[in-house]
Amino acid sequence: MFFKDINISYFKSIDNLKWTCSDGLNLVLGNNGNGKTNLLDALYYMCLTKSFLASSDSVLIHQDADFFRLEGNVEVLENKLTIAASFSSHTKKKITIDGEEYDKLSQHIGRFPVVLFAPDDTDLVRGSSELRRKFFDLLICQFDLQYLESLSTYNHILKQRNHYLKLLSIKEKLDITLLAIYDKKLIELNHYISKKRAETILEFKPIFITHYNFISSEKEKANIEYETDVNSDFESIFLNNQEKDIFSQRTNLGIHADDFEWTLDEKSTKKYASQGQKKSFVLALKLAQFTFLNLKKGIKPILLMDDIFDKLDDFRIKKLLSMLTENVFGQVFITDARAERTKNLLKNIPFNCFTMEDK
Ligand SMILES: Nc1ncnc2c1ncn2[C@@H]1O[C@H](COP(=O)(O)OP(=O)(O)O)[C@@H](O)[C@H]1O
Numbered sequence: 001m002f003f004k005d006i007n008i009s010y011f012k013s014i015d016n017l018k019w020t021c022s023d024g025l026n027l028v029l030g031n032n033g034n035g036k037t038n039l040l041d042a043l044y045y046m047c048l049t050k051s052f053l054a055s056s057d058s059v060l061i062h063q064d065a066d067f068f069r070l071e072g073n074v075e076v077l078e079n080k081l082t083i084a085a086s087f088s089s090h091t092k093k094k095i096t097i098d099g100e101e102y103d104k105l106s107q108h109i110g111r112f113p114v115v116l117f118a119p120d121d122t123d124l125v126r127g128s129s130e131l132r133r134k135f136f137d138l139l140i141c142q143f144d145l146q147y148l149e150s151l152s153t154y155n156h157i158l159k160q161r162n163h164y165l166k167l168l169s170i171k172e173k174l175d176i177t178l179l180a181i182y183d184k185k186l187i188e189l190n191h192y193i194s195k196k197r198a199e200t201i202l203e204f205k206p207i208f209i210t211h212y213n214f215i216s217s218e219k220e221k222a223n224i225e226y227e228t229d230v231n232s233d234f235e236s237i238f239l240n241n242q243e244k245d246i247f248s249q250r251t252n253l254g255i256h257a258d259d260f261e262w263t264l265d266e267k268s269t270k271k272y273a274s275q276g277q278k279k280s281f282v283l284a285l286k287l288a289q290f291t292f293l294n295l296k297k298g299i300k301p302i303l304l305m306d307d308i309f310d311k312l313d314d315f316r317i318k319k320l321l322s323m324l325t326e327n328v329f330g331q332v333f334i335t336d337a338r339a340e341r342t343k344n345l346l347k348n349i350p351f352n353c354f355t356m357e358d359k
């Protein structure tokens with residue numbers, strides 16, 4: 001898929017911006033603070049109905065306006081469509097395709113697949129398990145709507161159950177049959193979600209390993225394993241844990257506590273890998289996300305690469321450039337504050353360039 005042109009109004013620091021994009025490589029240049037990342041965020045928003053940085057829509061509105069609007073003409077599998085996304089302080093978020101609104105916003109997710117490379121990606125290795133779950137959830141949600149809906153129901157019920165556990169610990173006389181209703185639904189969803197995660201990891205792993213071997217200069221063996229509480233005895237384990245849940249006022253077991261063990265030569269990447277190895281690891285994860293979504297959907301996702309040349313060393317940049325030269329990707333957006341460096345690196349690849357000017 002690719003954006004043919006975009007029209008941004010009052011999104012973060014961008015008041016008005018119109019740009020005709022190339023269906024190949026696009027460069028977004030300009031000094032730091034000029035809105036390059038904001039432009040990528042606008043593209044991300046049009047694909048996934050949310051920002052990759054902000055958790056609330058209201059902070060995305062330009063400080064001098066009371067709404068934002070994003071519009072993009074896209075081509076996906078030879079269909080020409082117009083995506084429009086808008087939000088104002090008085091109305092709720094609205095996403096339309098050719099002027100038509102969805103019944104549910106979730107129906108938009110995955111129609112316009114996207115993969116983001118961001119400067120803080122190494123947090124995927126160094127940070128908490130929540131980031132790793134989010135990485136795989138976003139991957140699965142972009143090709144499986146049922147997974148997306150199940151996950152959102154799960155999170156909703158989990159919140160209700162946790163709230164109820166808090167009440168139970170205060171007022172002992174509360175009816176615990178309501179807990180049984182939450183439990184039944186959660187157990188069912190735990191089985192479904194963990195099965196999907198396990199299946200996805202199985203398919204994803206060889207793709208990831210191939211990418212890791214390509215971009216890493218060393219010979220270590222990279223691996224990913226899925227770790228979960230959910231197994232065939234999960235129902236009884238979960239129910240036996242009820243007293244502990246009431247005592248700790250939260251649900252201890254379930255897919256919300258899953259993690260993914262990332263290793264190099266069977267040693268934890270988080271604990272033992274060098275900086276360079278960690279970078280290779282996350283770069284391979286992102287490239288694998290691209291390949292995997294491409295395979296699943298038959299559409300090349302757009303790639304948003306934010307300040308990628310700042311974060312990668314020459315060896316990995318060379319590997320990435322070779323993929324760009326060989327047309328592995330579809331539409332790509334790369335931001336960089338250092339125009340000369342980028343133009344030099346990309347001198348053998350045709351690109352379209354947009355400069356975000358100083359205000
Ligand atoms: N809602 C907003 N209204 C106006 N400016 C904003 C808003 N949100 C963020 N910004 C501004 O955007 C700028 C950062 O833009 P960014 O895209 O990160 O720049 P770059 O990536 O080019 O370094 C900051 O100066 C920040 O204050």
Ligand SMILES: [Mg+2]
Pocket residue numbers: 036037038306307335
């Ligand atoms: Mg930036």
